Amino acid sequence: LGFAKDVTEEKTTSQRLQFLAHHDPLTGLLNRTRFGEIVDHSVAAGASPAVICIDLDRFKVVNDLYGHAAGDEVLIDAARRIVEASSCPVARLGGDEFAVLVNENGAAGRITRRIVEVLARPFNIRDLGVEISGSAGVAVHQSDTAVGSDLVLRNANLALYRAKHDGRNQWCFFDPAMDNAAREQRQIEADLRTALARGEIHVEYQPLADAITKEIVSFEALARWDHPRLGRIPPGMFIPVAEESGIMPDLGHYILEAAVKEAATWTPELRIAVNLSPTQMDDDGIVEKIASVLRRHRLPPRRLEVEITEGILIKDTLRGVRILTDLRALGVSVAMDDFGTGYSSLNYFRTFPFDKVKIDQTFIRDMDDNPQSLAIVQAVIGLGRGLGMPVVAEGVETAEQLARLQVEGCDVVQGYHIGRPANIESFKDGMTLQRADAVATLATASAMATSPTRQHEAAAAD
Template identity: 40%
Template sequence: MLAVLSCIAVDHDPVSLVAAVLVCVLGSLLTMRLFSRVRSTRGPARASWIALTSIIGGSSIWTTHFVAMMGYEADALAGYEPTATLLSLVLAIMITGVGLFIAAVTTRSLLIEAGGAILGAGIASMHYVGMSGYQVQADLHWNMNYVWASLVAAGLFGALATNRVARPVTRFCRYGGGVALVLAIASTHFIGMTALTVEPNFSASLPANMLPESVMTVVLIFVTLLILAIGAMTYVIDRQSNRSAVERYRQLSLHDALTGLPNRMAFLERLGHLMDRPTARNDRIFIFSFDLDRFKEINDVHGHAAGDHVLRVVAERMSASLKPGEFVARIGGDEFIAVSPRLFTSGAAEAFARSIISELVSPIQWKGVTLSVGTSIGVTAFPDGADGIDDLMAQADIAMYRAKAAGSNNVCFYDKSMDQAARERSALAMDMRAGLLRNEFKLYFQKQNDTQTGEVVGFEVLMRWSHPTRGMVPPSEFIPIAERTGFIGELGDWVLRRACLEAVQWRNPLKIAVNVAPKQLANSALPERVREILDESGLDPARLELEITESGIIDDQQHALHIIRQLKAIGVKIAMDDYGTGYSSLSTLQLFPFDKIKIDRGFIDSVVENRQSAAIVRSTLILAQSLDIPVLAEGVENAEHLRFLQEEGCQQVQGFLYGKPQPVSELQDIVNPALSPVPSEQALKPGSAADMAA
């Protein structure tokens, strides 16, 4: 160690030594920075970065060595043989490139350190090939112990350099890699020079073609300037590339890829800026929330490509109609939100909303087909409404749903009464969860009867909620809330389990029909859950009928078909509920293996006086007969309904003519006839006093 320190302090000129250190530090840090870039680059660009890194790294190694050699005091005339000197530069560049390439192509293996060791070998090769071109009037003697020590140091520090960059533990490791490369170059040079003993021999002749130190100085200055220039250009290019990439990523993160419109994040950012203006509270900023009516049908019938085309056309139309300061964003699916800080009255805001509607309702052409959408717009304003962006968006959404309830292509302004309704729905959702735990929900059963004989063939299972303060809450109120909040799965599971546990106790093995919500059908775990409930209750699967609607199967027909086939394999029956209310019923019947069709009550209600309803019911019965699928008509309330269905050949009926939904305690004469003193035939008579009282 003392010999090495002596070599540094005594055998080298301080000025040249400082210059060599500066070149070494600058080149090493730049090389390791570029190596890090190589590792993060993929594709053809990686080869370019490796080439640049090897040139910078090899040149830095070579320049450091020869700048230090310019200050080496040999006490004799010295120069450099051109071929060996040039070869040492080529070797430094090539071996550096090979080592860094090997270290860059892997993420975790020891090839990282192996590549660094090869980099160290390149440093050592450059040193000793360069020294072979060192011409001096002296005899040169080498201490091989120091030579081997320099080789080991080069390999170890080279491996450490790539290790720190490729396996960082802190953000400073890339600088640690540069320091390790400095140590690799410096240790190789100074330990290698310690191995050299120079004995002046003034009788020795020097080759005529050697490069004198003055020429070598010019070459070194040129190479140093070249390294600095390439380093500066690399830094500028890298900085500009990063800035462009950041801007590009920002553009992508703030804009919808399909339509080019600002996305939710951009909307939040821009609205926040508008609301933070000093004049914001004196101005009025209107927010318009809307989505596309019939968009789902377009996707289902014509495919997602058609839906994407509609979204692009809508975006183009709205963008073209906007004035400076106004903007519209797509915040998800077919949901949009527009903002205008230029409107000062509600009348102007309504006119703006109407202009959006007029742009959207214009027909859209798609591959020879005319597509049309509608919309309803909810409007709120800042600072009239809430102070926060989330609250403003919620208010606009509430107003939009109120507009939809009034029909398509309507505009509705938010008012505080809407908030009250929303709070009531939220309170009802919380009460619903608590009510399930408090056994506030009860099962009611509505008879399903044979059309010709009137015999009870089964029951549809319905749910009733007896709220402690609200009284009886109709399903039309709490079922939509359960679907919207996701509670429908837990609620449906409870109904199915309780119904099976109840039905298995009956002496009369009648069938039970249980509704399955769309979100339940979308759950892949439904078949297994049904199997578990049947096993737990002991109910014969053939007695269970699951009723599904078209809305539950149309979103993902292949998934729904897979679920239904699994349910059929268990042995349960599948009925199509509310038949006739969908737009693709024929194709649905063709694709899905239904065991029963239930005609929606809306058609039965007017079947006697409305020719269209009668025609739909007749055609359904004919179609079902040809497919060998039994039909049940819902909503049979009088003898005229029943007579029509008997004449047309409908197999089963359900409705108030045979009785309203009742708790099982009032149906004991039917489900447990041996225990009831009342003849079961009484229950078969439509319009009995007991039924009407229910």
């Protein structure tokens, strides 16, 4: 007797497992482990290869808006584009991050530029052309060191981080100064963890004024950090660090508490606006925490405004609707901040209960020279008028911009032409801090609020 065994299926399974050991199952690209081995082999052979790290700029929004199945299709398409643009070994390192090995490092710049260009083309999602784009960082292995993939990948990632920080849809080469910047970033995170306790974080206030009367109607509370060694650290540097490191809930609560406490001492006509961060919106108890702060300082809820960016709401629509509805039920008003900078949709105004919309400063800055920006400003103002919703223009820096917004019918303006962020005592003491001379101080604003004659006189003086 003889026995025969069909090993075809077993062989196929073995080949599949061997493939998966070295490749990404979704895209078929090399995985991180195999890519590192290839880089190490290249270095061991005496080469000085370049590594390109690539990250999709707006991939998270795709997952949030269209679902993970659509996200997978985007990753597959992105992988194909990168392979075709580079003709080099390509890996998916994880998530939406890819890497390319360029053995001829002199070609790295040309290849990287081509990759960024092909990723800037719209991706087809449900028959819609969605712009996602990608950023990239390039690092060349230094021949004077035996360290292989770990160091060159790290350096390429530092360059990638710089490219994304500089505006996305960009690329750059690694520079040793980036290593120092990364160390500085880690030090900032460590210092930020104790900055609140040391009293280094404080609140400054920026006025918002009626576009016609120029009377101050509210202030926005803004976090400021005066570092004992580095001096004033821009919010754009430490706020993202606070979000990523888990410090933001404590920082956000501190700003809320300080702003509400201060506003409780003002004339009743003035309102205070605070920003809610993504991590604060993730807190199931955020509405009760806000209510508790209002009760503690006896500030009527109608005098508090919370500002929320659209990106926060995309993450979890149902949660966003519930929180915004509860805030409005409490008596707090809600503003959509930075409108127009993300995946803005008119449907937001049907889905989310907003009281106010703020036009992002990028459109205000460009509207005198860019017809498209002006058209967007006009459209948002018209939308607000149709919905009975006040419209705020951010970033008003010149008299010409203010005049244009007055003509277009904007309700409220904010920016350096109206007043720079400053300690509230500056406004109480009548200091203008380089503001436009037409803008009232806090004391003048409160007096004008109760005196039509004073309002008329101020307008005539302009």
